[in-house]
Structures are given as C-alpha cells and as structure tokens.
Amino acid sequence: MTGSTRHTVLVVDDDPAIRKVLSLGLERLGFTVRLASNGQEALDLLTSAGLDPDCVLLDIRMPILSGKEALPKIRGLFPLTPVIMLTAYNDLATGLDAMKNGAFDYLVKPSRMEHIADVIGKAIRYREIMREKFELDRKKEEYRLSLERSIESTALELNETYRKLKTANMQTVQALAETIEAKDQYTQGHCERVKNLSLKLAQKLALPDGQMEALEIAALLHDIGKIGIPERILNKSGPLEPEENEVIKMHPIIGAQILSIVELFAKAVNGVRHHHERWDGQGYPDGIAGEDIDPLARIISLADTFDAMAQTRPYRGALPMETILEEIRAQRNKQFAPEVVDAFFDARLYEDYLR
Numbered sequence: 236m237t238g239s240t241r242h243t244v245l246v247v248d249d250d251p252a253i254r255k256v257l258s259l260g261l262e263r264l265g266f267t268v269r270l271a272s273n274g275q276e277a278l279d280l281l282t283s284a285g286l287d288p289d290c291v292l293l294d295i296r297m298p299i300l301s302g303k304e305a306l307p308k309i310r311g312l313f314p315l316t317p318v319i320m321l322t323a324y325n326d327l328a329t330g331l332d333a334m335k336n337g338a339f340d341y342l343v344k345p346s347r348m349e350h351i352a353d354v355i356g357k358a359i360r361y362r363e364i365m366r367e368k369f370e371l372d373r374k375k376e377e378y379r380l381s382l383e384r385s386i387e388s389t390a391l392e393l394n395e396t397y398r399k400l401k402t403a404n405m406q407t408v409q410a411l412a413e414t415i416e417a418k419d420q421y422t423q424g425h426c427e428r429v430k431n432l433s434l435k436l437a438q439k440l441a442l443p444d445g446q447m448e449a450l451e452i453a454a455l456l457h458d459i460g461k462i463g464i465p466e467r468i469l470n471k472s473g474p475l476e477p478e479e480n481e482v483i484k485m486h487p488i489i490g491a492q493i494l495s496i497v498e499l500f501a502k503a504v505n506g507v508r509h510h511h512e513r514w515d516g517q518g519y520p521d522g523i524a525g526e527d528i529d530p531l532a533r534i535i536s537l538a539d540t541f542d543a544m545a546q547t548r549p550y551r552g553a554l555p556m557e558t559i560l561e562e563i564r565a566q567r568n569k570q571f572a573p574e575v576v577d578a579f580f581d582a583r584l585y586e587d588y589l590r
C-alpha cells in the first residue's frame with residue numbers, strides 16, 4: 236500500500252521510540268499517522284476528537300488502558316475499523332487471543348516496515364469491503380422498509396376501497412329491498428327484520444364469516460322476485476285462487492334469476508331460490524329436502540315465516556307470540572331445519588319481538 240489516497244493510521248503504543256519509528260516509516264510510505272500512548276488516549280481520539288482512521292495499530296501491553304482492554308471497546312464503537320495488535324516476540328499467544336476477540340491481525344515487534352505496510356494494506360482493503368457490504372446491507376434494509384411501507388399503504392387503500400364498495404353494494408341491495416316493500420303494502424320493514432333475524436340465527440349457528448355477506452344480501456332480497464308478480468295478486472285481501480297461488484310461487488325463481496345477473500350476488504342466489512323449500516321436501520319451487528337446501532335458505536325460511544306470523548297480513552292480524560312459537564316448534568324437521576329451530580330457541584331470538 237503506497238498510501239497515495241492518504242489513508243490514516245492510528246498508532247497506539249506506550250513506547251515513544253516505537254511510536255517514532257512507526258510514525259516516520261508509515262509517513263514515508265504515504266500514510267497520515269496519528270499517535271496515542273495508551274488505550275484511553277486512543278479512545279478519546281476516536282470518540283471526542285472524532286478521528287476516523289482507516290486502521291489502528293494497537294499495542295497489547297500499555298498502562299492506564301491496555302490494548303487487550305481497549306480492543307473490545309474500539310470494536311464495539313467502530314466495528315468496521317480494523318485493529319492490528321502489536322505484540323512482543325515472546326507474547327504470540329496474546330496476539331492470537333486478540334484475533335479471536337476481533338483483531339484483524341497481529342504484528343510482532345520489531346517487524347520490517349514493508350511487512351507492516353503489507354498487513355495495514357490488507358486491513359484497509361478489508362475495511363473497504365466491509366464498508367461496501369455495510370452500505371449494501373443498509374440500502375437493502377432501507378429498500379425492504381420502503382417496500383413494507385408501500386405494501387402497508389396499498390393494503391390500507393385496498394381495504395378502504397373494499398369497504399366503500401361494500402357499503403355502496405349494501406346500499407343498492409337496501410334500495411332494491413325497499414322497491415319490493417313499496418309494491419307489497421303489508422311488508423313494510425319485513426326485509427330488514429328478516430335480515431336482522433337471519434344474521435342472529437347465523438351467528439348462533441356459527442355460519443362461516445365468508446357466508447355472512449351473502450346471507451345479508453339473500454335475506455334482504457329474498458322476495459325480490461315479487462317485482463314480477465301483479466300487484467292485484469300480491470295485495471289481494473281475500474284468499475288466493477289456485478292459479479294465483481301458482482303465480483305467487485314463481486317469486487323465488489324470478490328472484491334467483493334477477494340475482495344471478497349480478498356477479499356480486501352469486502353466493503346469494505340459492506338463498507333466495509330456496510327460501511320457500513321445506514326440510515321435509517314439501518316446499519317450492521324445487522321440492523328439495525334436508526341438506527340439499529342451501530344453508531342460507533334454511534335460515535331465511537324460519538326468519539321469514541316468523542316475521543310474517545308476527546306481523547299483520549292482508550288476510551289476518553298478527554298472531555299471538557305463544558301461537559307463533561308453538562307453530563315453529565311444531566315445524567321442526569317439517570318446514571324448518573332442526574338446527575335452525577334449535578338456534579332460534581336457544582338464543583331466545585323471539586324476545587326482540589316482544590319488546
């Protein structure tokens with residue numbers, strides 16, 4: 236190493252003669268040399284005086300603070316600065332020991348100046364490589380952090396967009412549900428109550444989270460198919476003729492067809508189509524039974540029937556609660572899925588209607 240870039244070497248030795256020899260020799264080779272006579276002085280130069288040498292030559296045996304004691308302190312404060320230990324010819328074990336503790340190398344005193352310069356040159360190259368690696372690691376870490384931050388903010392934005400979309404979607408569903416109620420004068424608030432009761436039943440039944448939104452949509456829109464039924468039939472106050480009944484029975488099919496057009500409603504389609512099916516297979520429009528009936532439909536079926544019985548209808552007034560509960564219990568395994576009836580009674584969901 237010629238020292239053409241003026242590398243700085245800190246020489247730490249308590250022997251003035253050695254400091255002198257090393258100082259002259261290294262300066263002649265082009266190094267800038269700084270001197271300290273013990274470990275403490277060296278540390279003061281490195282910390283208070285802000286010296287940033289390319290390499291430290293550190294004598295092992297010195298008063299006040301020995302090289303052995305100073306080494307871990309220097310390594311701790313300046314991990315990228317290579318430290319070369321200076322050791323007496325009869326103290327090789329200490330030199331090797333120092334290398335185990337983080338010294339870059341050791342030199343036996345007296346050494347030829349060329350050899351000293353060679354070891355210092357290697358140490359400085361090592362320092363440069365370590366600095367580059369350190370800088371690379373720092374940049375990598377910086378990049379990783381910025382990536383993490385941008386992923387985090389993108390995720391937040393996506394969540395917010397999803398939330399807004401979901402709200403807008405539910406508002407559309409709500410508006411659709413209200414159009415049915417506007418058509419059928421006896422069903423004011425029915426869709427909303429069926430939705431609320433269905434969600435409570437679903438919670439009691441521990442329906443998977445992913446199905447809750449579909450249930451909410453299907454419950455609100457279970458009668459959307461009534462849009463296709465003439466109002467004179469829907470609002471007829473007397474008993475329906477058999478053919479009028481057949482027309483009414485079309486509403487789950489019409490509703491399912493309407494929902495199937497909108498991709499967002501895909502999971503709610505069967506909940507609407509099957510909300511008049513019965514556990515015993517005697518329902519409509521498909522006459523399917525038991526587990527073949529969509530789980531959402533099983534829930535909506537009970538919520539719908541319960542709310543209808545609890546409200547005034549064209550052909551009758553609201554039924555007393557005892558009669559309603561008796562009927563629901565009687566329809567376990569007949570009209571209704573047993574687990575839904577059980578959830579209804581276990582969670583005492585009829586109590587909300589008593590208030």
Ligand SMILES: [Fe+2]
Pocket residue numbers: 457458486510511
């Ligand atoms: Fe219906």
